[in-house]
Amino acid sequence: MKRTIFMLLMVIFVVTTPFAQESFFNNESEKSPISISGNLIGGSRYILNPDSLNKLDTNDSGYLKLLCNTIPVIPYMETTLNFKYKNENIETLLSLKNNINGDFNNLTPTISEAYIHLFLPSVDLLAGYTKLVWGTGDGMHVIDRLNPTDYRDFINRDYLDRRVAEKMLKVGVTIGETGYLEFVYEPVFTPDIYPESGMWLPSKARELLQIEQQNITVVIPNTNTFLYSQLAARYTFSTMGVDLGFSDYFGFIRDPVIDMSKLLTEGKVILSYDRVNAFGIEASTAIGGFDTWLEGAYNLTSDYKGDNPLIHNNSIQYLFGIDREIPIHNLYINLQLMGSYTLNNDKIKPGDIQYNSEGKYTLNTLAGSISDTFFENTLKLKLDGAYQFEYKDFMLRPTIQLVLTDNLKVNLSYTSFWGDTDTDFGQFSNNNFVDLNINYTF
Amino acid sequence: MKKHILAITLILLLGIFVIPNAFSLSGRDIMGRVKKESSPKSTHSAIELVIIEKNGTKKTRLLEMWTEKDNRGLNRSLIVFRKPVAVKNTKFLIIQNMDRPDDQYIYLPALRRVRRIAASARNKSFMGTEFTYEDMSTRNLDDDTYTILREENYNGYNCYVIQSIPKNTENYHYSKVINWVSKKMWMVVKAEMYDTNGNLKKILTMKDFKKINGYWSPGKTTMKNVQNGRSTILINLKTEYDKKYPLSMFSVQYLRRGKLN
Numbered sequence: 001m002k003r004t005i006f007m008l009l010m011v012i013f014v015v016t017t018p019f020a021q022e023s024f025f026n027n028e029s030e031k032s033p034i035s036i037s038g039n040l041i042g043g044s045r046y047i048l049n050p051d052s053l054n055k056l057d058t059n060d061s062g063y064l065k066l067l068c069n070t071i072p073v074i075p076y077m078e079t080t081l082n083f084k085y086k087n088e089n090i091e092t093l094l095s096l097k098n099n100i101n102g103d104f105n106n107l108t109p110t111i112s113e114a115y116i117h118l119f120l121p122s123v124d125l126l127a128g129y130t131k132l133v134w135g136t137g138d139g140m141h142v143i144d145r146l147n148p149t150d151y152r153d154f155i156n157r158d159y160l161d162r163r164v165a166e167k168m169l170k171v172g173v174t175i176g177e178t179g180y181l182e183f184v185y186e187p188v189f190t191p192d193i194y195p196e197s198g199m200w201l202p203s204k205a206r207e208l209l210q211i212e213q214q215n216i217t218v219v220i221p222n223t224n225t226f227l228y229s230q231l232a233a234r235y236t237f238s239t240m241g242v243d244l245g246f247s248d249y250f251g252f253i254r255d256p257v258i259d260m261s262k263l264l265t266e267g268k269v270i271l272s273y274d275r276v277n278a279f280g281i282e283a284s285t286a287i288g289g290f291d292t293w294l295e296g297a298y299n300l301t302s303d304y305k306g307d308n309p310l311i312h313n314n315s316i317q318y319l320f321g322i323d324r325e326i327p328i329h330n331l332y333i334n335l336q337l338m339g340s341y342t343l344n345n346d347k348i349k350p351g352d353i354q355y356n357s358e359g360k361y362t363l364n365t366l367a368g369s370i371s372d373t374f375f376e377n378t379l380k381l382k383l384d385g386a387y388q389f390e391y392k393d394f395m396l397r398p399t400i401q402l403v404l405t406d407n408l409k410v411n412l413s414y415t416s417f418w419g420d421t422d423t424d425f426g427q428f429s430n431n432n433f434v435d436l437n438i439n440y441t442f
Numbered sequence: 443m444k445k446h447i448l449a450i451t452l453i454l455l456l457g458i459f460v461i462p463n464a465f466s467l468s469g470r471d472i473m474g475r476v477k478k479e480s481s482p483k484s485t486h487s488a489i490e491l492v493i494i495e496k497n498g499t500k501k502t503r504l505l506e507m508w509t510e511k512d513n514r515g516l517n518r519s520l521i522v523f524r525k526p527v528a529v530k531n532t533k534f535l536i537i538q539n540m541d542r543p544d545d546q547y548i549y550l551p552a553l554r555r556v557r558r559i560a561a562s563a564r565n566k567s568f569m570g571t572e573f574t575y576e577d578m579s580t581r582n583l584d585d586d587t588y589t590i591l592r593e594e595n596y597n598g599y600n601c602y603v604i605q606s607i608p609k610n611t612e613n614y615h616y617s618k619v620i621n622w623v624s625k626k627m628w629m630v631v632k633a634e635m636y637d638t639n640g641n642l643k644k645i646l647t648m649k650d651f652k653k654i655n656g657y658w659s660p661g662k663t664t665m666k667n668v669q670n671g672r673s674t675i676l677i678n679l680k681t682e683y684d685k686k687y688p689l690s691m692f693s694v695q696y697l698r699r700g701k702l703n
Contacts, residue, residue: 024488024506024680025524037527091700119701121688133554160554172699180695236695241545243558243694289562325563376495376672377570406501406528441528 023088033087039080043411043437045156047072047199049430076100076437080112091117093130099153113165126170131163132184134234134247135319136284136293140338140367142317143280143295145249146184146232150193152200155395155415155428156435166190178238189228191273192254199431203422208258208269217268228252228273236282247280253299253312257353261310274301274312295319306344309352314343330373339364364389378403386425393419393426409439469588469604472623477583479628482657484510484687488679493571496671501570503529510687516540517580518692529569533697536579544579549697556697565615571674572644572665576615585609591620597649599624599631616643627651627658643669655683 076099083094097112115128135141139159147163154162166186173181194205201209212218230251237244252273259270277300284293296318303311321336345361348354354361366389371382380401387394399413413435419426467475491503504525510518521534533549546559564576586606593602601622608614617640622632633646645668650661659681666673690696 023522024486025504037530117700119699122690124699124701131554138555138557139553158552160552174690174695174699177689178693178695180693180699236698238545238694241539241542243556284558286558286560289560291558291560291563323557324560325566327562327565330566377567406526 033085035082035084035086037082037084038442039078040440040442041076041078041437043076043435045074045076046434046436047074048432048434079109081109089119091119093117111165122174124170124172126168126172129165129167131160131165132168132170133160133163134232134245134280134282135295136243136245136282136321137295137319137338138293138321138323138334138336140319140321140336141295142297142319142338142340143247143249143278143282145251145278146186146230148190148192148254151202152193152195155200164190164193175235176237180236182232182234184230184232184234186230186232186251187226189223189230189252189273191223191256200428203427211269216263219268219270221272223252223273234280242283242285245280245282247278247282249276249278249280251278252276253301255312257310257312259310259353272310274303276301276312290322290324293319293321304344306347309349309355311353313345313348313354316341316343330377332369332371334369336367337364338367360390362390388419388424391419391423391426393417393423395425395428407441410437411439412436467590467602469590469602469606470583472590472602472604473586473588473606473621474583475628476621476623476630480657481511482655482683484508484685485681485683486685486687487681490677490679491571492675492677494673494675502526503569508687508691510689510692512689514540518689519578520692520696521578523569532569534568534578535692535694535697537692538580546575546579547694547697554698556694572667572672573674574615577665586619593625594622596622596632597647599626601625601631611638629658629660637669641669643667654681657683 078100079098081096083096085092093113093115095111095113096109098109111129113128113130115126115130118125131147133141133144134146135143137144146168147166149162150157150164151162167188168184168186170185171183175181195201196205196209208218230249232247232249232251234245234247253276254273257272257274259272262268262270279298279300281296282294284291286292297316299312299315299317301312301314302308304314306313317338317340319336319338321334323332323334325332340363342348342354342361345354345359348356348361350357365386367384367386369382369384371380373380380399380403382399382401384397384399385394395415395417397413397415399411401412402410404410414432415435416432417425417428419429421427421429485508487507489505489507491505493501493503495501502525503523505521505523507522508520512518516538517536518538519534519536523529523532531549531551533551535545535547535549537545539545543561543564546564547556548559549556559575564579565574567573568575568578586608589605589607591603591605593600595601599622601624604621604623606619606621608616608618611617615638616635617638618636620634620636621630623629624631629648629651630646631648631651634642635644635646637643645666646663647666648660648663651658652661653659659678661678663676663678664673665675691701
C-alpha cells in the first residue's frame with residue numbers, strides 16, 4: 001500500500017512539474033503546496049418528547065445513554081480535517097471525518113473523500129473516492145445520481161454532508177467557450193445508508209428489521225463488484241443567458257426492491273437493485289428578477305410496460321426552483337418544487353413493490369426558505385420548511401444564527417414534524433427537537 | 443495676394459473658433475476615452491480586500507481576479523476568494539453582454555453549486571463589501587448620458603468632473619454618478635454615487651497610481667458608504683496585463699470544474 005502511494009506521488013510530481021504557473025497563489029502567497037483545513041461542530045439536541053429517547057440504543061451510533069436517561073439531551077460532535085496538496089495542474093485531497101452522536105468512545109475517523117484531480121489544458125481527470133453534484137437545484141436534485149445518501153442523520157445535515165463519497169473516475173473535456181463534457185465511471189455501487197435503529201429509523205426500514213427479527217433470512221446482494229459498475233455522462237453549456245445541460249446515468253435505482261415472493265416457500269426475503277437508464281435535463285436562467293432553475297429526469301427501467309411487480313416502473317421526476325432577493329432589508333426567499341410520477345401506474349396491483357393502497361403515484365414536495373440578516377450580517381434569521389402535497393405532512397425549522405467571527409458561528413434551531421405517522425415527515429412527529437451548536441472553521 | 447490674406451484670415455479664424463471646438467471633448471468622449479485607456483486585453487490581479495465596519499472593526503479577505511476581453515471587446519471577469527477559509531474558493535463570474543445586462547454567477551464551494559445572480563439582486567452587497575453586484579458589472583458607454591460639470595483639481599490631479607445619468611433606470615440603483623477623471627491618466631480617481639432618491643450614497647476614491655505594462659493601476663481603491671458608515675478598501679498586491687487566458691476559463695462550467703480551487 002505504501003509503495004502504491006509512493007508511486008502515485010511520483011507520478012503526480014512528474015506529470016505536474018512541466019506546467020506553467022497560472023495563479024499568483026500557487027507558490028507565492030501560499031508558502032507550501034500542502035494545506036490543512038477543517039471544521040469542528042459541537043452541539044446538543046434537546047428532544048421535546050422524552051419517549052423518543054427510548055428508541056435510542058447503543059447500536060444507534062452509540063447515543064450517550066446514561067445522560068439521555070436522565071436529561072433528554074443528545075450531545076454530538078463532528079470534526080472534519082482536510083489535507084490538500086495542490087499546484088498549478090493538480091489537486092489532491094484527503095478529507096477525514098469523525099461524526100460522534102453521543103458515543104465519545106468511538107473516535108475513529110473515516111475517510112470522507114480522497115481523490116486526485118489532474119488539470120490539463122482542455123481535459124481534467126479525477127480519480128478517487130469523492131462526491132460530484134450534478135444539476136442546477138439548490139440542495140435538492142433529481143439528476144444527481146452518482147453518490148448514495150446517508151439517511152442516518154439526514155434531517156440535520158446539509159445536502160453535501162448527506163451524500164456519501166463513491167469510488168469513481170471522471171474525465172472532463174472543455175468544448176468551446178462554455179461547453180463541458182463529463183464522463184464518469186463508478187466500478188461498484190453503494191446503496192443508500194439507512195439507520196438500523198433509533199429515532200430516525202424510517203418506517204420502511206423498520207418493517208425490514210421486523211422481518212429480520214423473525215429469523216427470516218434477508219438476502220442482500222453484494223454490490224461491491226464490477227457487476228454493479230455504473231456509467232454516466234453529462235454535457236453542460238451556456239447560450240443566450242441560459243445554462244443548459246443533458247445527462248445520462250446508467251446505473252441503479254437506489255431504492256431497493258424488497259422481494260417477498262419467496263417468504264412463504266423458502267423463508268427468505270430478497271433485496272435487489274433495479275438497473276436504470278436515467279436521462280436528465282437541467283437549465284437555469286434569470287427571469288423577471290428571479291433566479292430560476294429546473295431539472296427533469298426520465299427513469300427507464302426494464303419494466304417499460306409497468307406490469308412486472310418486482311421491477312420499478314418507468315417514471316419521471318422534476319424539480320423547479322426560484323429564488324429572489326426581496327427589496328426589503330436583506331430578505332431572501334427560495335422555493336423549490338420537487339416531484340415524481342410513476343408511469344403505467346394502472347398496471348400496479350397489490351403485491352407490486354410500488355403498490356400504494358391509496359393509489360397515489362405522484363409525490364410532490366414544496367421546500368422553501370426565507371431569511372434575513374441584521375447588524376452587518378452578524379445575525380441571521382431563517383425559516384426552512386417542506387410540505388408534501390399528497391400526504392399533507394410537513395416540517396418546519398426556524399433558525400437563529402450568530403456570526404461571531406468569520407470562522408465562528410452559533411446556531412439555534414427548532415425542528416418540528418407534522419402529519420400522519422405513515423408519512424415521510426409525520427413518522428417523526430414525536431422527534432421534535434431544539435438544536436444548539438457552535439461551528440468553527442479553520 | 444488678397445486671396446492669400448483671405449485664406450490666412452480664414453485659417454486664423456478657424457484656429458480661433460473652429461479648431462478649439464473640434465478638440466473640445468464631450469462628456470461622452472471623455473468617458474469613452476477612460477474606457478479605452480483603462481481597458482487592457484486582459485488583467486490578472488491579487489487583491490487584499492478590507493471591510494471596515496462603522497465601529498472600526500476590520501475583516502480582511504484575499505482574492506485573485508482575472509479579466510479578459512472576447513473578440514467583440516466584451517469583458518469577462520473571474521474573481522476567486524483565497525482567504526479566509528470561511529470564503530475560500532468562492533468564485534464570482536461576470537460575463538458582459540452586448541444587448542442585455544451582464545450575466546453574473548457565484549460558485550459556493552460548500553454546496554458545489556453555481557448560483558446565477560438575478561437582476562433583482564444586483565443592488566445587494568457583494569460578499570459583505572460596500573461594492574454591490576451592480577458595481578462589479580460593466581456598463582456600456584451608451585447606457586448613460588454624460589455632462590461635463592466643471593474642471594477642477596482633486597487630490598493633485600487635474601480633472602474633468604463628469605455627471606453620468608442612466609438612460610434606463612429600471613434595475614439600476616443609482617440616480618446619477620459623478621466622476622472625477624484625471625486629464626493626465628484618463629482614469630477615474632473619484633466617483634460619487636447617488637441613490638434613487640438623489641442622496642449621496644457612496645464615494646469611490648482611487649490613489650497610489652502606478653504605471654504597469656503601460657497601464658495606470660490604482661494601488662488603493664476605497665468605497666465608502668456615507669449612509670451606513672461602512673467602507674471597503676481594495677489594495678492591489680500584484681497586477682499583470684495583456685496575458686492570454688482561454689475564454690473557457692470565464693464560464694460557468696469552469697467554475698464547477700474546480701481548476702482554481
